[in-house]
Amino acid sequence: MDTFEIIALCLNILFLIPTIASITRFDQWWIRAFDFPRIQISVGIIITCIICCFAYTFTSAWQFTALTLLFLSLIYQGIKIYPYTYLSKKQVKKYHGNDTDAMVSILISNVLTPNKHPERLVALVKKRQPDILLTLETDKRWEKELEVLELEDGYKYTVKIPLDNLYGMHLYSKLKLLDAEVHYIMQKDIPSIHGMVELRNGEKISFHCLHPMPPSPTESYTSTNRDAEILMLGRDLEKKDEKILVFGDLNDVAWSRTTKLFQEMSGLMDPRIGRGFFNTFHTGYRLLRWPLDHAFHSRDFNLVEIAREKSIGSDHFPMYIRLHYDPKAMNTQEELELDKEEEIWAREKIIDAQPLEKNIKIPRSMN
Template sequence: MKKAIPNLLFFIAVSVSLICLASYFAKWHWSLDLLSHFRFQYLVILSISTGLLIFLKRKKAILFTPIVLLLLIEILPFYFGGKKVVSTEDSVKLSSINLLSSNSAFSEVIAFVAATNPDILVLQEYNGKWHTALSSISSNYPYQLAIPQENNFGIAVFSKLPFSELKMVTMGSAQLPSIVGEFNLNGTKTTLIATHPLPPIGAEYANLRNNQLAAIAAFVQSNNHETILVGDLNTSSFSPHFKSLLKTTGLVDSRKGHGLQPTWPANITPLRVTLDHCLVSSRLLVKSRKIGERIGSDHLPIVVELGVN
């Protein structure tokens, strides 16, 4: 019995370490990319198992400390730094919600929107029943474009701020609708991109998602204005494809300084990963970033307050 517990801990640590290390080769295969999303979970499991092995005076525990340090180096920056907006008057509040097309908790979503009162509301998985259900709040947003679809890829943008233009665009080979609009953020011309790529389940969908992310990156590079990219990107902050998007565009993950704030799956807290994003130009400052409570969807909503440097 004395050996059983250390042996079990060692087995867990070895197994998680191998899975974690495999996830760093995510660039080469879609299945390894799926493993990259759970870096925080790997850190928790390895920290506990390694700590217990050290407590039990097992010298082999030292084998896992480099992986724990590697994960800490990747995760800790989300909890430090990040520029903050000082004045509330100079900020705009944006909320993004993946509604879940099969979700029927209409009153919960309406209550959440009423409570958070965003200036800009971005909705994914927006279909006909949601278009009808949210008519009571859409009237509060004079600038809007709604594209209801029954295939989980309908999308909508509602805004209290005036947009000079809101239009549907398709980026990437999947030809899914995204919405692009231009507005003034405290006198600064700003482009909003709302999008929802395919989930990377299988090689075909993964390639189509990556293609859409690359097309978005090319669009951002060609855009002369400040940029806000928001939506369920169906990739986590740890995927090499997501990191490539940041590197290519120079956009900043709004999580920096505010924590990981995982959003999916909403009903399984220990497995939650960071699928719902708000990425911003380096001139834009993130005053606050929060995730909302469960509102019937398999995603948690995000609420971000932004300003201009």
């Protein structure tokens, strides 16, 4: 075996590890980290396959086996990310009308607490004029900087949770907020916001803002708490429920097992499916980006616009989405199915996490 063949074999083995790790149900941070860079892993596998084709002599069975496993690994990764390519069928239909009273626009921005350029976010808000602005990682300094939005841009409905631990959260709304409450589901210093927002036509929409802790060596050695917070909301939202919005930085990618299971449990739709990745993290590394910021909604919404905005100096790009509420959309958009075995796994995950709150209060519209 020459040097070139040894290098090819090492790469072959190396790029099998992410797929093998992803198939397991272990929740150690370094295993769950392989959920994130599936695009980059796929590219690496393709390059490795090409190298192996030149390096291997194909005179031994192990060479055929190694390359076959690598090819199967590529198929596995491709299946995971395919729904978020333009080749896939769109999960949410496009709205082309002008019924603005039934529309709601949302801007999600993880600002990065040390970011010294609040004026960039303020400029973006003034340009986009979203009905709802959710900021994450905002502390007292950011709260003071964003007061201009309340004074000049009409964001008179607010929920403010300034924290210095990178989990501060501020909600600003031009639309009336009803029964908005702050919950600490998994930990006493990691909040979430739950309530209702009233559209201009009087429809009341249930909303939920999340920012769970990610699995990482510096924050949480496992993904258990993150997964449980996301899955608890999916469990407590009934699939038959209407008028629901869930948005925030979930610290999880769109194609992960947890996020997909959350969708299946809640019945909520992902407007990115069939439209692109919309990678929001990391702004500083063009080749290492994945979608961490999300906006899900019930089947009675159609999509008006979705966009990843320009950098505001954070490590996250802001995410903008505009939706149109229409009860008739329920009849035209496919309902998601839940695998019972996966549901059992989700409930076990929630129990293992030992959440501070046993249930999430879900505001429900009476109109």
